[in-house]
Amino acid sequence: MDISIFFLLLTLIQTPLLSSSSKTSDILRGSSLSVENPSDKLVSLNEDFSAGFFPVGENAFCFAIWLTRSSAPTVVWMANRDDPVDGRGSQLSLSKDGKLRLTNSVGITVWATRTAAATPLESSKLQLQLQNTGNLVLNHSQSGVIWQSFDSPTDTLLPQQTLTRISTLVSKSSKVDYSSGYYKLFFDNDNVLSLLYQGPVVSSLYWPEPWLSNPGLAGRSMYNSSRAAVLNESGYFWSSDHLVILATDFGVKTHRRLTLDRDGNLRLYSLEAMNEGWDWVVTWQAVSDPCTIHGICGPNSFCSYDHASGRRCSCLQGFKIKDPTDWSFGCEADFNLPCNQSHEKLSSFLQLSHVEFYGYDIEFQPNVTLQHCKNECLTTCGCKGFQFKFSAADGGYLCYPKYELYNGQLTPNFEGDFYLKVPKAGFFYNQTLDASESRLNCIAELSRQVGGTYENKTVKLLLWFATAVGGLEVICIFLVFFSLFMSSKNSDPVAEGYLLMSRFKRFNFSELKKATRGFVEVIGRGGGGVVYKGILPDKRVAAIKRLNEANQGEAEFLAEVNTIGRLNHMNLIEIWGYCAEGKHRLLVYEYMEHGSLAEKLTSNELDWKKRFDIAVGTAKGLAYLHEECLEWVLHCDVKPHNILLDSNYQPKVADFGLSKLLNRGEHDHSSFSKMRGTRGYMAPEWVYNLPITSKVDVYSYGIVVLEMVTGKSPTGTQHSSGGGGAKEHTRLNTQVREKIMHAVGEASRESWNIEEIVDPSMGGRYDSAKMELLLKVALQCVAEDKNDRPTMTQVVEMLRCQEAVD
Numbered sequence: 001m002d003i004s005i006f007f008l009l010l011t012l013i014q015t016p017l018l019s020s021s022s023k024t025s026d027i028l029r030g031s032s033l034s035v036e037n038p039s040d041k042l043v044s045l046n047e048d049f050s051a052g053f054f055p056v057g058e059n060a061f062c063f064a065i066w067l068t069r070s071s072a073p074t075v076v077w078m079a080n081r082d083d084p085v086d087g088r089g090s091q092l093s094l095s096k097d098g099k100l101r102l103t104n105s106v107g108i109t110v111w112a113t114r115t116a117a118a119t120p121l122e123s124s125k126l127q128l129q130l131q132n133t134g135n136l137v138l139n140h141s142q143s144g145v146i147w148q149s150f151d152s153p154t155d156t157l158l159p160q161q162t163l164t165r166i167s168t169l170v171s172k173s174s175k176v177d178y179s180s181g182y183y184k185l186f187f188d189n190d191n192v193l194s195l196l197y198q199g200p201v202v203s204s205l206y207w208p209e210p211w212l213s214n215p216g217l218a219g220r221s222m223y224n225s226s227r228a229a230v231l232n233e234s235g236y237f238w239s240s241d242h243l244v245i246l247a248t249d250f251g252v253k254t255h256r257r258l259t260l261d262r263d264g265n266l267r268l269y270s271l272e273a274m275n276e277g278w279d280w281v282v283t284w285q286a287v288s289d290p291c292t293i294h295g296i297c298g299p300n301s302f303c304s305y306d307h308a309s310g311r312r313c314s315c316l317q318g319f320k321i322k323d324p325t326d327w328s329f330g331c332e333a334d335f336n337l338p339c340n341q342s343h344e345k346l347s348s349f350l351q352l353s354h355v356e357f358y359g360y361d362i363e364f365q366p367n368v369t370l371q372h373c374k375n376e377c378l379t380t381c382g383c384k385g386f387q388f389k390f391s392a393a394d395g396g397y398l399c400y401p402k403y404e405l406y407n408g409q410l411t412p413n414f415e416g417d418f419y420l421k422v423p424k425a426g427f428f429y430n431q432t433l434d435a436s437e438s439r440l441n442c443i444a445e446l447s448r449q450v451g452g453t454y455e456n457k458t459v460k461l462l463l464w465f466a467t468a469v470g471g472l473e474v475i476c477i478f479l480v481f482f483s484l485f486m487s488s489k490n491s492d493p494v495a496e497g498y499l500l501m502s503r504f505k506r507f508n509f510s511e512l513k514k515a516t517r518g519f520v521e522v523i524g525r526g527g528g529g530v531v532y533k534g535i536l537p538d539k540r541v542a543a544i545k546r547l548n549e550a551n552q553g554e555a556e557f558l559a560e561v562n563t564i565g566r567l568n569h570m571n572l573i574e575i576w577g578y579c580a581e582g583k584h585r586l587l588v589y590e591y592m593e594h595g596s597l598a599e600k601l602t603s604n605e606l607d608w609k610k611r612f613d614i615a616v617g618t619a620k621g622l623a624y625l626h627e628e629c630l631e632w633v634l635h636c637d638v639k640p641h642n643i644l645l646d647s648n649y650q651p652k653v654a655d656f657g658l659s660k661l662l663n664r665g666e667h668d669h670s671s672f673s674k675m676r677g678t679r680g681y682m683a684p685e686w687v688y689n690l691p692i693t694s695k696v697d698v699y700s701y702g703i704v705v706l707e708m709v710t711g712k713s714p715t716g717t718q719h720s721s722g723g724g725g726a727k728e729h730t731r732l733n734t735q736v737r738e739k740i741m742h743a744v745g746e747a748s749r750e751s752w753n754i755e756e757i758v759d760p761s762m763g764g765r766y767d768s769a770k771m772e773l774l775l776k777v778a779l780q781c782v783a784e785d786k787n788d789r790p791t792m793t794q795v796v797e798m799l800r801c802q803e804a805v806d
Helices: 002-020 370-378 457-490 493-502 509-515 554-565 597-603 608-628 658-666 695-710 732-746 768-781 792-805
Strands: 026-028 032-034 049-057 060-067 074-078 091-094 100-103 109-112 126-130 136-140 144-148 162-164 169-172 180-187 193-198 203-207 228-231 236-239 244-246 256-260 266-274 277-285 301-306 310-315 319-321 331-333 347-353 355-357 385-391 396-402 408-410 416-423 522-525 529-535 541-547 575-581 584-590 643-645 651-653 718-721 727-730
Touching: 032 049, 049 074, 049 126, 162 180, 169 256, 180 256, 310 319, 347 370, 355 385, 355 416, 370 385, 370 396, 370 416, 509 529, 509 541, 509 575, 509 584, 522 541, 554 575, 597 643, 597 695, 608 643, 608 651, 608 695, 608 768, 608 792, 695 732, 695 768, 695 792, 732 768, 768 792
Parallel strands: 301 408
Antiparallel strands: 026 126, 032 091, 049 060, 060 074, 091 100, 100 109, 126 136, 136 144, 162 228, 169 180, 180 193, 193 203, 228 236, 236 244, 256 266, 266 277, 301 310, 319 331, 347 416, 355 408, 385 396, 385 416, 522 529, 529 541, 541 584, 575 584, 643 651, 718 727
16 A cells, blocks of 8 residues: 555656656647746757757846757847846747747737737647757748748857848847847848947948958959858858858868857857867857957957957056946046137147057048147047058058047057047156057067077087088978978869869869860850860760850859859759869850750741740749849840750750859949840840849840740841831841731730741740730830839749649
């Protein structure tokens, strides 16, 4: 009896423990997670990530996702970082209206998703799940993902998570304060991925380096139509502005993260096994000198840095720190400078050698004297000091009066001084502060006595012997480095990184020369280069294009090839490899059995169904290039010769991106220095030197469709009957439009009489409804005004509607 009672009590005690500690990766509608139960959380199936209430202070919690594998939990996402809830009564629930809702102890909603179910039945199909990637997903059994945490990052980007034009990384305030800090990573108005200091008073961009006149000097491209950046498991980060990051430990790792840290630096971390568990190791960082991060020491201070002692912030002379626990508040003056008529007589300047303050200039004055610059600042009430330095480029001294003192930096090799405006009275008068007096010169100077003579012959002999050995060592080191330098030409680590990432091969020029038997069988020719047929060592038949004007450097070429190689769509030609050896630039593509659309149009082999399918497939490929892929690509030469057909007559757009590969430096956002494309297919924007957008490809696509429908080339001479029966030369699109208007005008019914327009080789075997739709779409595409043309995505949707009807 006693034994039975004992086991019964033991069962009753164990049951709640088992249920409370049970792990689940999802919850359903009507379920909730409570802040009062620490084990009430979601755990991913691989047990690497957890989602639940995370303590951020005394009786303060945020709903968060954290990585559990590291030695200390690493928070990667927070829902309510700026509005924590208390530790009693708060909960996260998947409510009946289809929203994920976080409420505090009194039931007030502090955070919720912008989702809602149309009916209770719809909300019953919802499920909240924490995936193995660390993504918290609200799934609908039929509609799929309707919300995910990856769309609203906090300070961290995980592999497979995309940063877009509407998402931003925001640093946390401090090591223990998870609320939003002063630093942001986002795409700016020029679509360049940038780091911003947004303090309580001022804000400024500091990465890419703001002193560069153009982001292009930092390897970025401006005015891209797409804004997206993504990290993968191998430590490869890519952005649509052509920023490419390779981790120092490039390769697949257990976990990686890209985090905007509280000090304003963007760092890439990988999780490594240590003696006492797993810990994070920095494998890349955006800013190498932390003193160049804006706002790091706050106003009225300056920053110094060396590798031995790290970063150090110091107040200017006569200023004191506002908050000893937080340098972001900077320093405040211990003196007053009255802003009245007599302030000129009461003020003087303190010279700070090798100190520079960036930004917040009242004006810029070139080729002036020091006294002139002093007088300008003295007579300007709001001037707090001025930067004075010599410029060899300008051939004189430059003066920068400042109205705010932010981003101060002490750099011993900076050839310039800052003059701080201070009261004349007291110790400020006529003083100079240099690097040694600032108490920030943390680099110790080592010295030894080298004077004296050596009378001992043995010592002299040893010295001569040591000198000879040292000389031999120098020669050996030189030979080793020379050998490494020569071998690096054949094995570029950056190129190896591209090779590992891209799944396509880097060929030697000799390999491709052998594959094409000396470049003898020409299968295509264009402005970009000549295409040869070749057989690769693995017996695959390939189309090998040798570029004509490839005069760019290898690194730039590899970056472009890697961008194009990542484009993946069933209606785009697939790139298998490339060659970048010396001045040789070649691209290796898959071989298309049926050649180009141009060849088939002249041979009359295409029936109506094939032509319609080619029109739809080509539209899908161009839509992907324009709007769906991370990298924005303009084709600039859409024509039948660049639309290839596989064994099933499915179209694949070729030569996309070659305008970037050949002459990337020739275009600046929407402008090109010379016309591109082929006569007859070119949009009016090229002729009138108007801004070039994706609508030029839309126009060319419309011409291609008209050519497929009519069987007439736009490059030939077309005739139409004008008034009085005289013949005049006109473009293909104009001729088709005139014939349609004539047919509609004479017809007694609404449908068109399009027999005169359609290619007679089809023998009248076509779907009239589809043909009318195709003509309408084509004529919209070739509108003179680019604003009247649809996008390629809209073209696809119009053609798909007809497919759905069928």
